[in-house]
Amino acid sequence: QVQLVESGGGLVQAGGSLRLSCAASGGTFRRATMGWFRQAPGKEREFVAAINWNTYYTDSVKGRFFISSDNAKNTVYLQMNSLKPEDTAIYYCAADREGVFGDPYKSLEYDYWGQGTQVTVSS
Numbered sequence: 001q002v003q004l005v006e007s008g009g010g011l012v013q014a015g016g017s018l019r020l021s022c023a024a025s026g027g028t029f030r031r032a033t034m035g036w037f038r039q040a041p042g043k044e045r046e047f048v049a050a051i052n053w054n055t056y057y058t059d060s061v062k063g064r065f066f067i068s069s070d071n072a073k074n075t076v077y078l079q080m081n082s083l084k085p086e087d088t089a090i091y092y093c094a095a096d097r098e099g100v101f102g103d104p105y106k107s108l109e110y111d112y113w114g115q116g117t118q119v120t121v122s123s
Contacts, residue, residue: 002026002112004093009117012083016121020078022093022114033096033104034069034076038089038119045092049078050104058105061087083121090116 008020022034035050049067050056057065066079076093094110096102102109 002095004095004112004114006091006093006114006117009091009119011120011122014083014085014121014123016083017079017081018083018119020080020091020093020117020119022076022078024074024076024095024112027095027098027112029074029095029098030071032098033101033109035094035096035104035110036067036076036078036091037094037107038087038091039116040086040089043089045107047105047107048091051076052101052104056104080119083119085121085123087119088121089119091119092116 003025005023033052036048037045038048039045047058051067051069064082069076093114095112097111
């Protein structure tokens with residue numbers, strides 16, 4: 001059974017940094033797309049970043065957030081710098097099935113989801 005477990009969220013002041021981790025178990029994801037999405041209160045879940053053989057970012061985080069992966073640890077990271085209050089949300093890790101490379105920007109393409117980790121940025 002595939003499980004994705006996020007960690008690293010918390011409360012930080014504007015301009016600060018956090019690093020989120022997503023540990024995957026129950027499968028291998030060396031040939032899969034893994035992504036991060038977020039959902040703020042009252043808003044729909046939105047794409048943040050994804051990684052397979054390439055990296056993908058939504059415009060609002062380009063140059064501030066960086067996604068990376070450690071295949072040996074089956075873990076994906078999201079380094080978040082220069083955080084803004086509008087980055088406040090629950091952040092979810094997601095994984096596609098191995099070898100199935102759908103549109104990395106679309107949540108429907110992902111088959112596995114974590115429970116989420118709260119990120120709160122104070123002004």
